[in-house]
Amino acid sequence: MFYNPNMVLDRDLGVAFALAYFGPGARRGWDMLAATGARGLRLLAESGAFSSFLFTEAHPDAVEVVRANARTFPGAIVRAADARDVPPEAPFDYVDLDPYGSPIEFVSTGIRALRPGGVLAVTATDLMVLAGVQPGACERRYGSHPVRGRLGPEGGLRILLAYLARVGREEGRTVHPLLAYVRGHHVRSYLEVVPLSATSPPDPVGMVDPGAWAGPFLGDRGPYGPMWLGPLFDAALAPRLATPPHAADPRATEEFLARIRAESDVDRPFYHEANELAAALGVPFPPSREALSLALVTRGFRFARTHMRPEGFRTDAPRTVVEEIVRSLRETAGSRPSRSDR
Ligand SMILES: C[S@@+](CC[C@H](N)C(=O)[O-])C[C@H]1O[C@@H](n2cnc3c(N)ncnc32)[C@H](O)[C@@H]1O
Known part of the structure; x- marks a missing residue:
């Protein structure tokens, strides 16, 4: 009921990220919207990066499912709770925000629950909105004018990143994308979140005026944005992303990661x-x-x-x-x- 098999590769990528970015350790994670707990449980069991993982879930049936699933995982803590509240276990090294639709109502809590330099992973499945099929909704929800058509999904990812950067600033942090991608009907990004300081550079966020834009043709319904025009990948991390030993779909994961490793070398918008x-x-x-x-x-x-x-x-x-x-x-x-x- 709560388990989405389409996200198998996505969870493989999550483990690949944790292996490459964190490595072995005793970190603390939080799966804000646990559903079955599949995402966080795999991170806990397969990455070796975590000693504890909190799972919060609001739906009573799902809470029972997570409890049953988590029973044999040392370090898993399951709680029926509203993910909009920062849990007493905070701060975390890693927070996973994987909602149905838009993540916006949970973003500021996720950011506040991190230790300085912690990682926030965010999924958005409202790609119809982010990718410009419903431009009015995108403006209302994310405050950005979306790109339509074939480049709409990348525009959507960049609009989400600009939104996350803006909320980060409101919370006194800056975000640095480590890995941000589009897959099927969703976008996902892993961000390092660090305290904002007097020396923090401005975010690479801006409007794209099609007339002055030297990159790929975005259409003539601009200006587009604001959107993130900086890198989608951390140049040091991307080459280290490897297929995890227990990947559920090793071939698809390797294909995807090979593409990302190569692409990180030409990390230009669109x-x-x-x-x-x-x-x-x-x-x-x-x-x-x-x-x-x-x-x-x-x-x-x-x-x-x-x-x-x-x-x-x-x-x-x-x-x-x-x-x-x-x-x-x-x-x-x-x-x-x-x-x-x-
Ligand atoms: C898309 S599912 C999560 C999928 C899960 N991360 C996975 O990989 O299988 C979203 C979950 O968030 C739960 N949820 C929605 N609003 C919530 C809230 N305010 N607090 C806690 N859980 C909530 C829903 O009941 C649902 O189970």
Whole structure:
């Protein structure tokens, strides 16, 4: 009833995160919205990073389920409680916020319950709102104008991060994304939360004006945002993310993590797709991934596929350069001798 098997890979990723970021230790975790407790119990049992984990849950039936599930896990504490209250066990090293829909009503409590430098993991499943299908709701809920269409989900992730940064500041903290991704119908981010100080740099949050934007084409319904325009991945952490030994779906987890490891090297906002570029430029056939990658790298730019879309790629080249490459590759393809020339 409360167990969502679609989130299996997501929980594998959670364990991968804890293994890579924390390593073995006696940390304290809190699963704010436990449901079955699957997320926190796997972290407790498989990462070796925690000596105790608190599970709170409001639904009486679910509380019984978590209690039964947690019985054989040393260090698990289960309580029927409202997750909007900071528990007496705070501060925690890690807080997991995994709601149905939007996380907003729980964010400030999650932040307040962390020790300085602790990690907040946040899921949002209201992607219809964040990704621009319901722009009015996005403005009301997150205070941002969303990107619509194929780049909407990444826009949604960046809107959520901007929101989390804003609430962090209200609570006297700053957030630093360690791992933030889009998968299916949800977004998820792991953030280091540190006290705000006089030397804290400003958050890389801003509006995107499509007219002045040198990155991938976002549409013409802007300005978009405010959104997070900084990195989605911690450059030191991403290469260390590895498939956990007890992953429920090791192949899918490895595929996803391999994509993230590569992508973290070209951590720029938004991605291109060859077929979109070709269509926009009136080029009949999109260039191959290999040709694009080679052309960009030869010109001194970086190229990486994104986990967000099979054919999507990120680059640090401005859009004008990417477009020029797509046009020039058409010319190269067009200059190949055709059958009648031979
Ligand atoms: C999406 S489920 C959590 C899934 C879980 N993390 C997992 O991985 O299986 C959200 C849960 O939050 C519980 N919940 C909703 N509002 C709550 C509140 N204010 N305090 C505590 N639990 C709450 C719901 O009963 C539901 O079980």
